[in-house]
Amino acid sequence: MSKRLTTLAESVLKVVLGQTRFSRREAMWGYLFMVPWILGFLVLTVGPIVVSAMMSFHDWRGFGEARFVGLHNFEWMLTKDRLFTKALQVTSRYVILSVPLGVALAFAIAWILNKNLFGVEVLRSMFYLPSVITGVAVAFMWMYVLDPQNGPLNMLLQGVFGLKQPVPWLTSPKWTLPSFVLMSMWAIGGSMIIVLAGLKGIPVSLHEAAIIDGANGWQRLWRITIPLVSPSLFYVLVILTINSFQIITAPLVIFSEKGGSAIGPMNSALFYIVYLYRMAFFEFKMGYASALAWILFIIVMCLSLINFLVIGRRVYYEE
């Protein structure tokens, strides 16, 4: 059976991929090695996409029979559901703010750490460490640090920088988003390390040649450093864009007040995935949540496509 399948797959793929001969024994080993991944890919990646596509046309409360409702979920989402609009608004604002800032900050820190400073390894660790620490503990930490009345950050701002009014982090609708952007900037270390690796790959001879030709630091930054590090920057941009849609733990933990239904003051921290989570596991609207998941899936894919088509083209690759 498996032999026949292999032969079949082989002959089909020979046509599709134009491959020549494979050792059948070796090919069998190859598929055998791939079995866990193929299973996982089918059950945990393709499966959910298919299931959510199907469920999005149904009304299902998490038990009993699912009822087919056609396009009702999407219609409701796009015309009546104001929280959906709110979630989309909050998330897009967050993405627009945190992604460019993140790329810029990752580059800035990497650029400084690439300057042969004394003790650079310790500094690098200090910038990198926060990015490996996530989860509930960090959300708690920020709840304390950003406490408007007695939080250390406001005390620092008032004591050292002479700020008159305390900043209402996390308590005013206006300041919720900046608070989350601040948290994401704190965790930028992983991206920074990627850019730093890119910077280290730039040959010193290029800079030396430019100095001899009389280029100043600014010109060298824009004409040499940034073009040559642009593949790393682009990679960081793609990953940060995808990651910024995933934000859920911090808003969920910080604003999951007992019995409260809003996420943050006036729902100002109602990130898309948080809304999805509440729909699925608090209101048990599995069908509607699936529709929401599909829309998000399309948005994320489109944004990645835009990243590749619009910005990916400007990336400089060495021949």
Place this chain on the structure above:
Amino acid sequence: MLNPDFTAMVRGEVRRWARGRILRYLTGRFFLYVVAVGGALLYAMPLFLMVSTSLKSGDVLYVRPFRWIPETFHFENYVQAWNAFPFSRYLRNTIYITVFNMVGAVFSTSLAAYALARIRFPARGLFFTLLLASLLLPTEVIFVPTYIIWWRLGFVNTYVPLIAPGWLAMGASKIFMLRQFFRTLPAELEDAAKIDGASPFDCYWRIILPLSKPAIGVVTIFEFIGKWNSFVEPLIYLKDPDTFTLNVGLNMFRDAYYEQFRNMVRMHWFMAIATLIVLPILIIFILLQRHFVEGIQLTGLKG
């Protein structure tokens, strides 16, 4: 013979020029250090505050002026907070889930990576493309339909949905990283073994894995951090309080000792538990940070 006045003039000019350069260089360096050290301290501040608060006594938490280092260290906070809730059980559950994932992930991802790096089979390119495409699809986006699938399979309220992804090689970035690493190893090593009749599995098990300890180490570390920190998956799949993990437990702990959002008088307890949760990662990071950085630089991928 040049006019000595002229020589002196040139020399003075050069000296002035050089002095200007050196001065500019030094001020530049100075500002670099100020920004770098200042920034690093800002980045360390939240974690430092977390630890310092965890050692304060409950009644001086919000006393002004703010104290960065508590007057007396109250280590008993840790014991009290730990024993106020079944954290020992949560710790055991978390270790269980994390270790099973680490073992599974090492095997499943390295097998797939080896196939993609070294074994020639039809549609390998297609598999690799699908793998890279799945990098662009975060699990958070599909967690509701994934939940529906596990529910239909009857695995909700078990550890299966939390452990299976490790054994099913979920984590495209890890496979990609291992593949890149395997490709740097010389193929001659396996060619010799193959002539002696070794199967691909022998090559993988006896030649490639022993040579790949650093890369396997990186995968293990990232898997550990990912599962140790994970919150949403345990939250949705585990219904029985006895099966909760540390992250879910800490969240419950807060709810149990919840006074009012702006008046959290148990902050020192919360910070103590938070510190304990972060501690293993901190220790691993300090001991193995070279591997962290290498792992990321090897592929440009994180966790």
